[in-house]
Amino acid sequence: MENYVIIGNGTAAVSCIEGIRSLDTESPVTVISAEKYPAYCRPLISCALEGKADPGNMNQRPADFYEKNGCRVLFGTKAVGIDPDKKSVTLNEGACLPYTKLCVAAGSSPFVPPMAGLDTVARKFSFMTMDDMLALDAAVTENSRVLIVGAGLIGLKCAEGLAERAGSLTVCDLAPRILSSILDEEGAALMRARLEEHGISFLPGDTADRFEGNRAVMKSGKTMDFDILVLAVGVRANTALVKDIGGDVNRGIIVDRHMRTSVPDIYAAGDCAEGYDSSLGANRVLAILPNARLQGECAGINMAGGDRTFDNAVPLNAIGFFGLHCLTAGSAPEGCAVFEERGPGWMKKLWTKDGFLTGFALVGCEERAGIYTSLIRERIPLDTLDFGLLRHAATTAAFSREQRRRKFGGAV
Amino acid sequence: MKRVYVNEEWCLGCHLCEYNCAFANSGGSDMASALRGKPIFPRIHIEGDERVTYAVSCRHCDDPLCVKACIAGALSQGEDGVIRIEKTRCVGCFTCVLVCPYGALAPAEDGVMQKCELCLSNASGEPACVKGCPNRAIVYEER
Numbered sequence: 180m181e182n183y184v185i186i187g188n189g190t191a192a193v194s195c196i197e198g199i200r201s202l203d204t205e206s207p208v209t210v211i212s213a214e215k216y217p218a219y220c221r222p223l224i225s226c227a228l229e230g231k232a233d234p235g236n237m238n239q240r241p242a243d244f245y246e247k248n249g250c251r252v253l254f255g256t257k258a259v260g261i262d263p264d265k266k267s268v269t270l271n272e273g274a275c276l277p278y279t280k281l282c283v284a285a286g287s288s289p290f291v292p293p294m295a296g297l298d299t300v301a302r303k304f305s306f307m308t309m310d311d312m313l314a315l316d317a318a319v320t321e322n323s324r325v326l327i328v329g330a331g332l333i334g335l336k337c338a339e340g341l342a343e344r345a346g347s348l349t350v351c352d353l354a355p356r357i358l359s360s361i362l363d364e365e366g367a368a369l370m371r372a373r374l375e376e377h378g379i380s381f382l383p384g385d386t387a388d389r390f391e392g393n394r395a396v397m398k399s400g401k402t403m404d405f406d407i408l409v410l411a412v413g414v415r416a417n418t419a420l421v422k423d424i425g426g427d428v429n430r431g432i433i434v435d436r437h438m439r440t441s442v443p444d445i446y447a448a449g450d451c452a453e454g455y456d457s458s459l460g461a462n463r464v465l466a467i468l469p470n471a472r473l474q475g476e477c478a479g480i481n482m483a484g485g486d487r488t489f490d491n492a493v494p495l496n497a498i499g500f501f502g503l504h505c506l507t508a509g510s511a512p513e514g515c516a517v518f519e520e521r522g523p524g525w526m527k528k529l530w531t532k533d534g535f536l537t538g539f540a541l542v543g544c545e546e547r548a549g550i551y552t553s554l555i556r557e558r559i560p561l562d563t564l565d566f567g568l569l570r571h572a573a574t575t576a577a578f579s580r581e582q583r584r585r586k587f588g589g590a591v
Numbered sequence: 592m593k594r595v596y597v598n599e600e601w602c603l604g605c606h607l608c609e610y611n612c613a614f615a616n617s618g619g620s621d622m623a624s625a626l627r628g629k630p631i632f633p634r635i636h637i638e639g640d641e642r643v644t645y646a647v648s649c650r651h652c653d654d655p656l657c658v659k660a661c662i663a664g665a666l667s668q669g670e671d672g673v674i675r676i677e678k679t680r681c682v683g684c685f686t687c688v689l690v691c692p693y694g695a696l697a698p699a700e701d702g703v704m705q706k707c708e709l710c711l712s713n714a715s716g717e718p719a720c721v722k723g724c725p726n727r728a729i730v731y732e733e734r
């Protein structure tokens with residue numbers, strides 16, 4: 180009999196529970212959940228702000244999920260320490276929870292760089308949780324002047340959620356372009372144009388240096404008056420619990436291809452973990468939902484005595500604004516070749532190296548993009564297919580008849 | 592489970608499956624009034640080139656990446672193995688398009704994703720693409 184404990188209650192945790200229960204339906208599972216809600220679809224908080232998703236219908240699983248899976252969930256409770264010798268987790272209210280197998284699925288936290296005068300700002304928000312969304316939802320009015328610091332995925336999703344609700348919206352970022360972690364200048368310009376059409380203004384290459392109440396003094400010296408400030412500069416993996424006990428931690432908690440940390444019987448999954456990115460050939464934090472799901476499941480299966488390897492993780496991002504979609508996957512390693520195509524309002528970039536597709540960025544041409552992703556994840560050698568055709572269109576017609584027979588000829 | 596399979600050597604590339612699919616899922620009672628003069632958004636599509644054509648629809652994978660990647664909890668796999676989409680939960684983020692290795696998902700007219708659900712819950716009751724395939728290039732069977 181095991182005694183499973185999971186720290187966190189997001190996508191990675193839920194998938195970990197499913198992984199465990201696929202092999203072990205008997206042993207108790209306890210979930211420590213800092214947030215007071217059943218696991219919800221975190222990416223939907225922007226849709227909720229926009230009125231396109233119902234906060235009451237954002238749960239990841241049916242209402243009876245925890246009960247059906249025999250899980251005890253400690254809502255509103257935080258894990259504050261791990262004792263790897265005694266094998267127990269200390270909770271904020273002082274209690275100790277014994278475990279035989281532990282999964283740290285603690286996600287990430289908004290990173291707020293030190294900014295002078297931040298304490299003088301009355302209405303400031305992060306945008307990571309249901310409660311962040313609800314607070315912002317209550318504060319915004321049709322006259323609000325909103326300043327968002329950070330033009331990454333989270334800042335822009337927040338901007339989209341507020342676009343029809345606020346008086347004005349300005350997004351600043353130290354980077355010279357928006358979505359700089361996934362797009363180059365050209366792709367970012369396409370996305371930015373679409374956002375600007377919807378009334379969102381940008382201050383690229385500039386960010387708030389200090390605050391004086393409702394005024395931001397920018398690095399450039401410009402001043403910006405606002406009513407609501409959203410800080411979306413970035414996120415940091417929640418690694419402290421494992422770092423504190425001497426476990427291997429880099430940007431995230433380092434895990435092997437079985438989601439084991441360096442500490443015996445402790446696993447980690449999701450945004451807090453740093454695992455192998457097969458498109459890069461190195462470890463990296465992949466703070467995206469599909470990765471949390473696949474890592475969580477892998478951790479759960481292995482915690483329950485199974486043998487699951489997850490070794491083909493790659494970055495995957497699908498983000499769209501007002502009908503213009505941008506799909507990216509994989510990486511552009513040093514020395515890669517680039518194939519590009521473009522037209523009015525769209526662009527496609529594919530990166531190849533050593534005969535393999537390693538990554539791509541598509542803006543406004545999303546059709547069947549998963550075929551490209553499969554080439555990266557499955558490491559299909561490009562010389563086994565018609566890459567000339569594939570460059571123009573993501574189609575399985577570029578595969579050999581035999582490859583297609585394997586893909587389409589039986590159960591997969 | 593029974594799935595839809597295509598025998599590409601028999602496929603004529605006639606696109607009838609696309610029309611039968613769009614009609615079966617239109618809820619309409621006759622094909623002409625349901626589809627005439629409108630762009631169609633079928634859940635199966637013909638791919639290929641001058642040499643070969645074949646129909647592609649959801650493979651209903653045993654380990655479906657689309658379900659695992661869905662950020663909205665809109666895609667799920669039933670105990671019968673069928674992968675379904677709850678359209679009211681889909682936010683049209685395209686993550687499923689980004690991960691499906693077969694290129695089997697595409698949006699409906701309204702931007703919300705749609706996919707083959709084997710016609711199990713529409714009036715056809717069994718895959719309309721299969722029923723209407725003139726050359727029996729698409730089959731519905733256990734493999």
Ligand SMILES: Cc1cc2nc3c(=O)[nH]c(=O)nc-3n(C[C@H](O)[C@H](O)[C@H](O)COP(=O)(O)OP(=O)(O)OC[C@H]3O[C@@H](n4cnc5c(N)ncnc54)[C@H](O)[C@@H]3O)c2cc1C
Binds near residue numbers: 469
């Ligand atoms: C606005 C927004 C939009 C996004 N959009 C997308 C998108 O379009 N596509 C995509 O792939 N990803 C998106 N993401 C990222 C995605 O939400 C995350 O990758 C995913 O939620 C990670 O799951 P997780 O289980 O690792 O962590 P989380 O979902 O963050 O869950 C971790 C949980 O652990 C809790 N916790 C932390 N420390 C403790 C502790 N000590 N004790 C107890 N509990 C603790 C936290 O409160 C949290 O509830 C988005 C994120 C945001 C914020």
